[in-house]
Amino acid sequence: MAVTVVAEQFAPSAVISVGHPRASRFSRTWTIIIAAGDLVMFLLSAWLGTRLVEAITRVHVNAEHVALSAAIYVALWFWIFKRLGLYERSFAMSMRDEIYATVAAMSLGMAPQLILFTLIPSISSSRLVLLTSLGISIAAVTTMRAVAHRARDVEALARDRRVALVGAYERLRAAREELRAVPNTRVLSLAVDDLDIAMATQDTTRASTFERMPWFVKALRWECDTLIFTEIPDPRHIPGLLAAARKWNLQVAFAAPRLRTYAYQLGIDALGHQALIVPRQLRAASPAARLVKRAVDLVIATVALVLTAPLMLACALAITLEDGGPILYRQTRVGRGGVPFEILKFRSMRLDAESAGARFAIRGDSRVTRVGRILRRFSLDELPQLFNVLRGEMSIVGPRPERPIFVEAFRAYHPRYDERHLVLPGITGWAQVNFKRIVAADEVEEKLAHDLFYIENWGLFLDFMIVVKTAVEVLFHRSI
Numbered sequence: 001m002a003v004t005v006v007a008e009q010f011a012p013s014a015v016i017s018v019g020h021p022r023a024s025r026f027s028r029t030w031t032i033i034i035a036a037g038d039l040v041m042f043l044l045s046a047w048l049g050t051r052l053v054e055a056i057t058r059v060h061v062n063a064e065h066v067a068l069s070a071a072i073y074v075a076l077w078f079w080i081f082k083r084l085g086l087y088e089r090s091f092a093m094s095m096r097d098e099i100y101a102t103v104a105a106m107s108l109g110m111a112p113q114l115i116l117f118t119l120i121p122s123i124s125s126s127r128l129v130l131l132t133s134l135g136i137s138i139a140a141v142t143t144m145r146a147v148a149h150r151a152r153d154v155e156a157l158a159r160d161r162r163v164a165l166v167g168a169y170e171r172l173r174a175a176r177e178e179l180r181a182v183p184n185t186r187v188l189s190l191a192v193d194d195l196d197i198a199m200a201t202q203d204t205t206r207a208s209t210f211e212r213m214p215w216f217v218k219a220l221r222w223e224c225d226t227l228i229f230t231e232i233p234d235p236r237h238i239p240g241l242l243a244a245a246r247k248w249n250l251q252v253a254f255a256a257p258r259l260r261t262y263a264y265q266l267g268i269d270a271l272g273h274q275a276l277i278v279p280r281q282l283r284a285a286s287p288a289a290r291l292v293k294r295a296v297d298l299v300i301a302t303v304a305l306v307l308t309a310p311l312m313l314a315c316a317l318a319i320t321l322e323d324g325g326p327i328l329y330r331q332t333r334v335g336r337g338g339v340p341f342e343i344l345k346f347r348s349m350r351l352d353a354e355s356a357g358a359r360f361a362i363r364g365d366s367r368v369t370r371v372g373r374i375l376r377r378f379s380l381d382e383l384p385q386l387f388n389v390l391r392g393e394m395s396i397v398g399p400r401p402e403r404p405i406f407v408e409a410f411r412a413y414h415p416r417y418d419e420r421h422l423v424l425p426g427i428t429g430w431a432q433v434n435f436k437r438i439v440a441a442d443e444v445e446e447k448l449a450h451d452l453f454y455i456e457n458w459g460l461f462l463d464f465m466i467v468v469k470t471a472v473e474v475l476f477h478r479s480i
Contacts, residue, residue: 025089041140046070049133080109084461098149102142104465164188164219167230175255190215204237207244226251263419284458285422301389318371333401336424341393344384348372385427397463398426399451428470430454
């Protein structure tokens with residue numbers, strides 16, 4: 001059996017790109033470390049909150065009462081963090097993102113705790129102690145998780161993942177290309193054209209049989225940690241293969257040629273003895289998710305309209321005073337399912353801005369008015385889109401809608417572009433808070449990668465994290 005070997009390393013600098021965002025899943029070790037860190041920070045916050053309130057009010061708090069309250073407080077936080085998936089993965093792409101995520105989680109967790117301790121006052125030491133502990137927890141847990149995020153980055157850069165690809169040569173090339181997006185990964189290609197034939201002539205029920213096969217020996221000598229097969233071997237050989245892999249602490253996986261990450265989820269099922277790979281609709285596109293997201297959008301948009309009504313009136317007055325032109329700008333955009341709709345914005349450009357035809361906005365665009373520059377700096381021009389949300393054409397969070405002329409051009413070059421239309425477009429989105437508002441034509445692919453990441457990983461917590469980050473970025477850093 002001939003084995004052709006090709007080794008390749010993908011350096012961190014070559015593969016870590018803002019154009020390929022990924023959710024970082026925690027290993028069991030990191031889950032334990034982060035959970036232990038949270039426990040220490042919650043307990044410390046409860047103790048400091050009690051001591052601080054005693055020092056300020058000069059009123060002694062009963063120790064047993066505090067112990068019961070702290071135990072319930074910590075248990076609730078662990079339950080909330082678990083439900084939000086904070087012990088499974090992180091969406092943070094930087095230490096600053098980790099801070100946003102933790103602040104978002106702590107903010108969401110305040111309401112249930114305040115309600116519980118208000119309904120059952122006998123289990124709470126005092127509301128003041130609770131609020132003080134919450135404030136300290138936000139600072140303590142955020143700091144701990146930001147440090148942990150940095151430590152994970154350092155660990156990831158210091159550790160190579162060594163993957164051995166085994167299979168037919170023509171399929172190895174495609175699998176190797178897909179692995180280019182995985183940071184700090186070394187790949188060993190082992191081209192074996194007659195794998196099933198070689199296995200059929202040997203007793204593959206024993207792990208020792210695989211240890212004599214040339215491709216397995218080469219993978220071991222190369223010190224790989226993952227074996228990926230481009231073809232699925234005969235099921236009779238897999239138990240022995242798994243036994244050999246377990247002995248040498250290897251992970252085994254199969255890279256089916258036609259299966260790629262796309263706008264669906266894959267699950268394993270069985271019909272009788274037949275194994276089935278079952279594609280399922282993404283959670284973001286499910287009827288239940290649409291219903292929940294719609295309800296949340298209606299509540300947030302209604303409250304936001306009431307709170308921002310005076311500000312919107314001021315924006316309208318400023319636009320009128322500058323040039324006397326229309327206050328609102330209406331433009332056709334592509335929404336969910338490819339259905340066009342009219343987006344509403346405060347006009348921030350001159351009346352003749354598109355006399356020469358549609359074109360991309362650019363930084364320092366001369367078509368923008370003086371009032372328009374202020375509106376764009378703080379994203380105030382987007383406020384009328386709250387009415388689009390109420391009408392069901394947009395969501396608070398989602399991919400930004402594009403104009404039909406640009407959509408037609410983009411879908412011709414990007415096969416997955418239409419997947420953006422599986423969900424309602426948003427006022428803000430994952431691409432907006434992690435990329436930039438002004439996007440050049442050659443950056444569309446990177447922006448699309450961020451939009452697809454959002455759709456594939458959607459959850460209400462991710463939405464809330466994006467809203468928090470949007471508010472902070474707009475006020476203190478840059479225009480979204």
